[in-house]
Amino acid sequence: MTHATDSGAVIARRALPGAPLLVAAGGARPDRVPVWFMRQAGRSLPEYRRLRASSSMLSACFDPALVCEITMQPVRRHGVDAAILFSDIVVPLYAAGVSLDIVPGTGPVVASPVRAATDVANLPELAAGAVRPVADAIGLLLPELGEVPLIGFAGAPFTLASYLIEGGPSRHHERTKALMHSDPRTWHALLDRLADLTRTFLQAQIAAGVDAVQLFDSWAGALSERDYRELVAPHSAKVLAGLGVPRIHFGVGTGELLGAMRTAGADVVGVDWRVPLDEAVRRLSAALPDGPAPVVQGNLDPAILLADFAVVEREVRRIVAEGRAAGGHIFNLGHGVLPDTDPDVITRVVELVHGLEP
Amino acid sequence: MTHATDSGAVIARRALPGAPLLVAAGGARPDRVPVWFMRQAGRSLPEYRRLRASSSMLSACFDPALVCEITMQPVRRHGVDAAILFSDIVVPLYAAGVSLDIVPGTGPVVASPVRAATDVANLPELAAGAVRPVADAIGLLLPELGEVPLIGFAGAPFTLASYLIEGGPSRHHERTKALMHSDPRTWHALLDRLADLTRTFLQAQIAAGVDAVQLFDSWAGALSERDYRELVAPHSAKVLAGLGVPRIHFGVGTGELLGAMRTAGADVVGVDWRVPLDEAVRRLSAALPDGPAPVVQGNLDPAILLADFAVVEREVRRIVAEGRAAGGHIFNLGHGVLPDTDPDVITRVVELVHGLEP
Numbered sequence: 001m002t003h004a005t006d007s008g009a010v011i012a013r014r015a016l017p018g019a020p021l022l023v024a025a026g027g028a029r030p031d032r033v034p035v036w037f038m039r040q041a042g043r044s045l046p047e048y049r050r051l052r053a054s055s056s057m058l059s060a061c062f063d064p065a066l067v068c069e070i071t072m073q074p075v076r077r078h079g080v081d082a083a084i085l086f087s088d089i090v091v092p093l094y095a096a097g098v099s100l101d102i103v104p105g106t107g108p109v110v111a112s113p114v115r116a117a118t119d120v121a122n123l124p125e126l127a128a129g130a131v132r133p134v135a136d137a138i139g140l141l142l143p144e145l146g147e148v149p150l151i152g153f154a155g156a157p158f159t160l161a162s163y164l165i166e167g168g169p170s171r172h173h174e175r176t177k178a179l180m181h182s183d184p185r186t187w188h189a190l191l192d193r194l195a196d197l198t199r200t201f202l203q204a205q206i207a208a209g210v211d212a213v214q215l216f217d218s219w220a221g222a223l224s225e226r227d228y229r230e231l232v233a234p235h236s237a238k239v240l241a242g243l244g245v246p247r248i249h250f251g252v253g254t255g256e257l258l259g260a261m262r263t264a265g266a267d268v269v270g271v272d273w274r275v276p277l278d279e280a281v282r283r284l285s286a287a288l289p290d291g292p293a294p295v296v297q298g299n300l301d302p303a304i305l306l307a308d309f310a311v312v313e314r315e316v317r318r319i320v321a322e323g324r325a326a327g328g329h330i331f332n333l334g335h336g337v338l339p340d341t342d343p344d345v346i347t348r349v350v351e352l353v354h355g356l357e358p
Numbered sequence: 359m360t361h362a363t364d365s366g367a368v369i370a371r372r373a374l375p376g377a378p379l380l381v382a383a384g385g386a387r388p389d390r391v392p393v394w395f396m397r398q399a400g401r402s403l404p405e406y407r408r409l410r411a412s413s414s415m416l417s418a419c420f421d422p423a424l425v426c427e428i429t430m431q432p433v434r435r436h437g438v439d440a441a442i443l444f445s446d447i448v449v450p451l452y453a454a455g456v457s458l459d460i461v462p463g464t465g466p467v468v469a470s471p472v473r474a475a476t477d478v479a480n481l482p483e484l485a486a487g488a489v490r491p492v493a494d495a496i497g498l499l500l501p502e503l504g505e506v507p508l509i510g511f512a513g514a515p516f517t518l519a520s521y522l523i524e525g526g527p528s529r530h531h532e533r534t535k536a537l538m539h540s541d542p543r544t545w546h547a548l549l550d551r552l553a554d555l556t557r558t559f560l561q562a563q564i565a566a567g568v569d570a571v572q573l574f575d576s577w578a579g580a581l582s583e584r585d586y587r588e589l590v591a592p593h594s595a596k597v598l599a600g601l602g603v604p605r606i607h608f609g610v611g612t613g614e615l616l617g618a619m620r621t622a623g624a625d626v627v628g629v630d631w632r633v634p635l636d637e638a639v640r641r642l643s644a645a646l647p648d649g650p651a652p653v654v655q656g657n658l659d660p661a662i663l664l665a666d667f668a669v670v671e672r673e674v675r676r677i678v679a680e681g682r683a684a685g686g687h688i689f690n691l692g693h694g695v696l697p698d699t700d701p702d703v704i705t706r707v708v709e710l711v712h713g714l715e716p
Contacts, residue, residue, distance in 0.1 A: 174696055177661035181669040221611075224632050224659070253579075256613055256632050274582050274614050301582070303535035311539040338532055 221253025259287025293327025397694030447513030579611025617645025651685025
């Protein structure tokens with residue numbers, strides 16, 4: 001497989017035809033159920049906490065060696081079927097020159113919130129070169145990973161917009177919703193800019209060699225399906241169109257949106273724990289009745305990992321069984337690993353999933 | 359209508375046969391769509407902020423004159439079709455003797471979290487006399503309210519359990535979920551105790567004269583339908599059984615749970631903004647196919663009140679139109695009033711709803 005880089009050079013993409021993650025993402029049945037965990041590279045791991053003790057989140061995301069090491073940690077420890085690039089949703093905004101910081105215990109804080117058409121016009125663009133450290137990290141990762149696929153990562157335009165408009169994490173997204181409805185022209189201009197930026201970021205990762213991407217719309221679940229389809233999905237579709245690698249699309253609390261998230265251009269739709277996978281497959285099939293059998297990712301409740309392992313095992317078996325209704329199933333959590341999770345439990349889940357019939 | 363008080367005395371319940379809220383709750387069509395707002399008595403009102411400047415939340419909830427005045431404020435200002443008793447979810451726990459405080463900016467904080475069978479056994483019971491100030495407040499309110507119904511209020515067992523187990527507000531409810539799955543015996547013992555406490559609290563309010571009740575399961579939306587039906591709904595059903603007044607049952611993010619929340623014993627099911635009312639009616643009908651036409655409450659997104667009024671008006675008209683699919687519709691938000699809401703917008707929504715054909 002080949003693809004063009006920004007400079008027009010055509011580089012060889014590594015082929016991993018047997019990788020269970022890529023087989024499942026393609027809608028076929030691999031010889032074992034592939035499994036990875038959102039936030040597998042993170043605070044549940046003591047080796048991560050040691051490594052991050054002396055660095056800020058943003059500086060870590062732009063340090064290729066550190067990104068490589070953090071991304072590798074859960075692959076080595078758990079034997080998961082994919083690595084997910086260690087990054088943060090606001091990385092491309094920061095790289096473009098938006099003044100923001102990630103404050104421990106709070107999250108991203110934006111110095112000058114975006115609330116008017118002039119703010120949108122003044123948003124900087126992202127040059128692919130500005131995320132060179134991320135591409136460099138991918139370059140370090142590929143030989144380390146061997147046959148294990150690397151998933152690239154970006155936040156979706158709606159989620160980025162909410163950070164920019166609210167000035168930080170928001171529970172109710174009220175300024176975001178007020179803007180999208182009161183001033184749809186400014187809203188669409190903003191989302192269009194953010195779609196370009198997100199697409200540039202993902203293309204840079206793809207050019208550097210990631211094997212798949214996950215578009216993370218953390219907060220899309222705060223929207224009604226009507227608003228999502230009209231005001232958000234077209235911009236996510238612009239990001240996802242024809243990227244050339246499998247595209248995973250996920251948000252938490254998106255039971256009402258699964259069909260719309262599929263038709264926005266996802267090959268794989270992530271499902272949280274609120275909707276069983278067989279029901280998710282029904283919703284995804286209804287959204288694209290002439291399309292291929294849906295491929296799903298998820299849906300173990302991250303909180304379950306804190307219960308007794310007998311409970312974890314029962315849930316894992318149920319999810320793998322329900323996942324057989326899909327064209328392909330990538331086992332994952334329904335949201336990120338919680339920091340208090342015992343990493344040994346994660347390792348045991350990987351072993352359990354690998355021992356079950358796909 | 360009559361009912362027995364705790365002392366065995368039978369007192370007359372006031373009859374409000376023409377009150378639009380009660381007509382709609384009974385599944386009939388009143389001459390106007392009744393409207394009230396969750397958290398209508400609260401921080402959006404300057405007169406509330408003035409009144410609360412010098413009191414803690416808990417002391418306010420046990421001051422009959424203050425509860426009466428705060429409960430009346432939105433009725434006077436907005437002309438809503440119902441008052442909702444000013445209270446807090448943890449009031450019956452505090453009244454029973456659980457050591458807790460409501461910390462501004464954080465929420466309820468429980469001194470000794472409940473995590474083992476002995477903790478459950480040591481939970482104090484609620485004597486109806488311990489919530490006498492709440493009953494006294496209701497006694498003050500009824501003559502003030504005249505023909506406007508008063509809705510009583512309690513948090514549901516699951517939501518109370520989460521506060522007790524986590525020790526405060528929780529985003530992921532991980533200890534709660536771990537306990538419910540790992541130790542279902544302790545879980546059910548805890549929920550049973552909390553159901554008794556909640557029922558006692560609601561019965562005290564009913565004995566004092568409230569015209570309806572709302573059971574608020576703030577966080578039920580964090581559960582899958584399977585877990586909700588098995589581990590939570592039976593306890594909410596125990597609370598709601600045969601209370602003798604219309605029962606409203608609400609939680610945010612409960613699109614997957616609407617049917618189960620109805621069959622737990624609700625006359626009216628609250629719907630947030632993620633599911634349109636006509637779709638909610640379909641789900642509620644499917645849950646009880648031989649039952650009466652469902653009655654719904656909701657579903658304006660509270661964030662919409664911060665948008666231009668043209669947007670608010672469009673949404674209100676759509677919701678009232680979609681609500682005609684129900685046996686009865688009580689207009690409300692899909693969650694509580696946000697503190698930054700302009701109270702004049704709320705008043706305009708009331709006028710708008712009242713001018714629309716039911």
